[in-house]
Amino acid sequence: MFLSAAGGTITTALSALFFYLSRNQDAYQKLAHEIRSNFTSSTEIRGTALAGCTYLRACIDEAMRLSPPAPGILWRDLAPDDDESQPFVVDGHVVPPHTIVGVNTYSLHHNEDYFPDAFAYRPERWLASSDFSPEEKKVMREAFAPFSVGPRGCAGKAMAYLECSLVMARTLWYFDFESTAGELGEVGAGKVGLEDGRERRGEFQLYDTFSASHDGPYLTFVARGDFWKDL
Numbered sequence: 344m345f346l347s348a349a350g351g352t353i354t355t356a357l358s359a360l361f362f363y364l365s366r367n368q369d370a371y372q373k374l375a376h377e378i379r380s381n382f383t384s385s386t387e388i389r390g391t392a393l394a395g396c397t398y399l400r401a402c403i404d405e406a407m408r409l410s411p412p413a414p415g416i417l418w419r420d421l422a423p424d425d426d427e428s429q430p431f432v433v434d435g436h437v438v439p440p441h442t443i444v445g446v447n448t449y450s451l452h453h454n455e456d457y458f459p460d461a462f463a464y465r466p467e468r469w470l471a472s473s474d475f476s477p478e479e480k481k482v483m484r485e486a487f488a489p490f491s492v493g494p495r496g497c498a499g500k501a502m503a504y505l506e507c508s509l510v511m512a513r514t515l516w517y518f519d520f521e522s523t524a525g526e527l528g529e530v531g532a533g534k535v536g537l538e539d540g541r542e543r544r545g546e547f548q549l550y551d552t553f554s555a556s557h558d559g560p561y562l563t564f565v566a567r568g569d570f571w572k573d574l
């Protein structure tokens with residue numbers, strides 16, 4: 344359980360992050376600038392300085408919003424020791440005993456009522472300084488649930504953010520990257536002619552098994568000067 348919770352989810356989160364950054368130059372340039380101006384050597388890329396990279400966090404959250412590593416429905420019902428003499432009420436609806444209920448995370452994250460411009464990769468929506476109103480930001484924050492919520496939510500959330508942050512920040516320290524030329528560079532992307540809902544080229548495609556699986560992305564990395572010699 345621990346390995347499957349930690350491994351598949353992290354690889355999907357990182358793959359989605361690389362995919363969206365390779366296709367959104369504005370976000371890529373802002374993130375590369377944040378990493379390359381906040382640190383003076385690769386060994387500094389850790390701890391509170393890394394946690395303080397707000398654009399990096401926004402990029403990670405926006406990738407997990409668009410392509411949540413656990414994209415399906417996390418079913419719930421009353422626990423055996425819950426008091427069934429009291430009605431189980433969800434958002435004003437009485438749910439009869441022994442009924443399972445759940446919310447699909449992919450749908451939640453693409454609901455225009457919660458996320459304006461829901462299919463666009465816009466890390467700015469997570470920044471304090473963004474154009475979104477405080478009310479819009481509050482709604483988005485509350486509707487964002489890649490790790491689920493409550494007592495059965497993800498036990499590894501902090502580690503997940505640390506892993507994603509470290510991998511992306513250190514990659515951008517040592518390399519530039521872009522989508523690989525030709526057909527391989529399109530692996531993982533939506534395409535006209537695929538099944539309904541999979542036609543958006545800019546969207547990283549997920550296949551919901553127990554946790555999500557995916558294809559690609561294939562990227563080409565170019566070393567930045569001589570920095571790689573520290574490795």
Ligand code: HEM
Nearest residue numbers: 348349352353356412413417489490491495497498499503
């Ligand atoms: C981006 C990465 C990750 C995402 C999106 C994610 C997402 C989730 C979600 C949605 C659940 C709730 C499942 C449910 O309610 O049925 C969960 C549970 C869990 N996660 Fe993660 N996870 C991630 C990384 C990790 C890592 C790195 C670890 C461990 C180091 C981990 C350990 C766990 C464990 C142990 C549970 C079960 C908690 C419980 O049932 O009490 N996860 N995760």
